[in-house]
Amino acid sequence: MPYFDAASSLPPHPVAREALLAALDDGWADPGRLHRAGRRARMLLDAARETAAEAVGCRPDELTFTSSGTRALHTGIVGALAGRARAGRHLLVSAVEHSAVLHAADVHRNAGGTVAEIGVDRAGRVAPDDVAAALAAGPGPAALVCVQSANHEVGTRQPVVEIAEVCRAAGVPLLVDAAQSLPWEPVGGDWSVLTGSAHKWGGPGGVGLLVVRKGVRFAPPGPVDERESGRAPGFENIPAIVAAAASLRAVRQEAAAEAARLRELVDRIRARVPELVPDVEVVGDQEHRLPGIVTFSCLYVDGEALLHALDRGGFAVSSGSSCTSSTLTPSHVLRAMGVLSEGNVRVSLPPGTPAEEVERFLAVLPGTVAAVRDQLSPPPPVTVPAADGDALTVDSLGKLCPVPVIELARAIGQVRVGGVITVLSDDTAARLDIPAWCAMRGHEYLGESPVDVGPGTAYRVRRSA
C-alpha cells in the first residue's frame, strides 16, 4: 500500500535496521561504566556522535542526542531562553512552527515571559525583514528567535541564512527546527541552536538531535545528570543512536539524486491535481520547498472523510497538521497562511516512491474526492431573504466544516450580482475557509462581525459574478 505520509514518519532505512541490530550486541551497557562492556558502548556512542555531527555540520561536542525531536525542541527553547534570561524574556517564533515549539512558547508565556509570532505570506514563507521588524518591536530585547528550516505541512522552505544574519546583527540567537530538511542537507547560515528527529529520515524512533553552538549561552531545564553534556538526562539508547547516525549518513548519500526525482513527481502532482479535481487549491511555495511534500485543499470536502476514503483506496496521506488531525480546529499553519483548510490533504512521498504510485494516486484521487463530496449533501440551507431580495442570511450555526461553505456556495445563486450573503457560523474553520472560498470563486469578502445573540460570527460576502 503506497505510503505518502513521509513527513510524519518513515519506515526504517535498511541501514538503520542493520546498524540497530549490530549495535544491540555491543551497545546495551552503560557508557559511563569503566568496564569493557561500558567502554564498547562509549565507543559506539562517540562514533555515532562524530557521524551525526559531520552530517549536521557541527563539532561533535556541540551535538547532544535527545529522546525525540520534540524533546530536543523543548530543551533547546527552554535552555536557550534560560541562558539569555538576563538579556530579556521575549521570544519570537514564526507562526508556522511545529506545535512542539508553540507548546514550549505557551509554557514560557505562562511563566511570565512574552511571545510574539512572526507572520508568513500566503505561501507560508517568513520574510527576513519581518524578523528584523519583530526584533525591533519588542517589548524589550528578544531572548531567542525560532524559525524552522522548512514547514512540515506544506513543505515551504524558510530563508534561514538571511534570517540568521538578521538575528546575528541584533545579537539574538536563532533556533532552527530542521526536522524536515535535515534528511536532505545541512542547514546553512549562522544559526545558534538546531534540532532534528531521526524517524523523519528513516532512523528509529526515540532519537532527536540538539545542537548548541559553542559560545551560545545555554542552561538546560529541569533535573539533569552527567549524560549528554547535562542536556539529556537518562540512560542513552545507544543502538537507536547508532542506527540514527548511520541512516542519516546513508540518506545523505542518496539525497541529491532522490531530491531531484521526488521534485519531479511533486511537480506532476502540483500541475495535475487542479486539472483533475475541480475546486482545489494547491498551497505552499512553488519554488522554495522540500522535494517530497505537496499539500492541497478541496472545497466542499471534510478532510478526515477524504483521508479515510483514500486509505480505503490504498493511499496513506495526512490531513493538515499531525497535531490537529483529531481536533475540530483547522491547522495553525494553514490559518497563518490564510489559505483554505477544508478538504486538506498532505502528500509526502518517501524516498524511493515509484512514479507509477504517483500516477495511480492521480488516477484514484478525482473519483475519491467526488464520492466524498457526494456523501456530504446536507439538507438545503436555512436562509432568510431580506425584504429587497438583494441580501440573504444563511444560518449555519451548529454546523461543522465544510458545511458552512457548502451552504454559502448553494445560497450565492439566490442573490443577484452585487447582492450580499451573510453566513452565521460558530465553526472556527469558517473564519479561514469563507474568505478562501471567496478568493477561489471570485466573490468579494466583506468581513465579519459577532452575531447579535449567542456565540458565533456573521461573515458577509458580496456576489461578484
Place this chain on the structure above:
Amino acid sequence: MPYFDAASSLPPHPVAREALLAALDDGWADPGRLHRAGRRARMLLDAARETAAEAVGCRPDELTFTSSGTRALHTGIVGALAGRARAGRHLLVSAVEHSAVLHAADVHRNAGGTVAEIGVDRAGRVAPDDVAAALAAGPGPAALVCVQSANHEVGTRQPVVEIAEVCRAAGVPLLVDAAQSLPWEPVGGDWSVLTGSAHKWGGPGGVGLLVVRKGVRFAPPGPVDERESGRAPGFENIPAIVAAAASLRAVRQEAAAEAARLRELVDRIRARVPELVPDVEVVGDQEHRLPGIVTFSCLYVDGEALLHALDRGGFAVSSGSSCTSSTLTPSHVLRAMGVLSEGNVRVSLPPGTPAEEVERFLAVLPGTVAAVRDQLSPPPPVTVPAADGDALTVDSLGKLCPVPVIELARAIGQVRVGGVITVLSDDTAARLDIPAWCAMRGHEYLGESPVDVGPGTAYRVRRSA
C-alpha cells in the same frame, strides 16, 4: 567475559530482540495517524501497554511509556508535586534514592520548595516509623514521599507496603522507584506513583514506565503534547516499547526460579568474600535484599583501581554508585548507611549467571585485591608525636582516599593502647571511612573537629588493642 553489572544495565533478552525486530516492520508509523500504518502502530502500542500494565499490576490507562526511567522519575516527582501544590511544598525522600530522585529534589529546593531526607540504618533500610516521624515533623504538610522498592547499590529492599500505609494514613502520595525490583515482581501496597526502566530487565534502552494511580492529582511538567496522556511528549518509540513489554513478561515467567538460584550464588559470595579477603566489609541487608546484588568494601584499596584490575582479570563489576564513579566523593548511599566506602565493589549477577563464573570470581578476587593493595604503598606517613608519647598526629592533608586510612592503620601501632591518633584529612571519604575503619578494627572513634589553619578536618581515634 563474565558481566557482573546487571544492576546498571542488562544485555537485551532474546525476547526483547525478537519483539524489537518484529515491531520494526509494523511499529514505525505515527500511532496518532488515521491511516493503516498509523492504526497498526497504535495497536502495537495498546497491546504493549496492556502487557506492561499486567506485569506492574495497574490499569493500562494508568501507565505511560517515557523515554527512560530517569525521565519517568523526573516527570513523576515534578508532576506529583505540582498536583499537590495546594497541599504543600514539602518533599520527603529516603537518603538512598537514585540520583535522579535527588536531582529532582534539588530542582524542587532551588524553586523554593523544602526537602527532607529520611535516614536509613546500617543495612540501608528505611524504617516506616521514621517516615511517620518525618511526615509529622514538617515544615508544613508533605506533598510527596519518595522511597525506592530496593536499592541499586547494595540491593536492600524497603518495606514499601508498610511505608505506603503510613503515607496513606497521612493522606500523602507515595512515589516508588521500582527500577531494581520490577524485573522480579510487582510492587505491593497502596502506592500512588511508580516508575521503572526497561534496560534493567533486558528490555531496550529508551523506555521507562510511569504509573500514576487513578485519583492521584498530577500535573505533568513543561511543554506537553497529546501523546501518552500528556505525560511524555514526543514521538513514541513503539518497537522499543513493544520489546520492553514483551521482555518484562518473559523475565517475570522466569523470575521465581531465577531469583532462588541467584540468591544462592549471592549467599555464597556474601559468605566467602570475608573468608577469602582480609579487611572486607559486606554491606546491605542480609535478609531483605534483591536476589542478584552483593556489595562489599575492601580496606586500603582504591575502588576504581580494583575495578580496573577486575576488568583486566575478566570481570565487569561496578564501584559505588553509577553516578559517583567518576567523581571523588563517596557514594551517597554508602554515606547514608555509614559504612566503609573505600575499595567498594558491587557485584550484580544477570539472570542466567552460571555458578562456575561465581566460583571463578571468588578464585580471582583475593589475588586481585592483594595486588591492588600492594601497588598502593604510599611513603611512610608524616607523623608528629606528642610530648608524652601517648598521642600522635598524622598529616594526610592533600591525600586522596584510601591513603588517609592506610596512614592511620600504619600509625596506630606507634601509640600505646589508650593513646590517641589524630588524622588530618581534607578528603571527603575520610569522614565515612575513618569511623568505619575504627568499627572494623575495634578502635574507638572519638570524633572530628576542623583543623586549626586552612581547610580539612581532624579525626581522633583511640587505640583499643
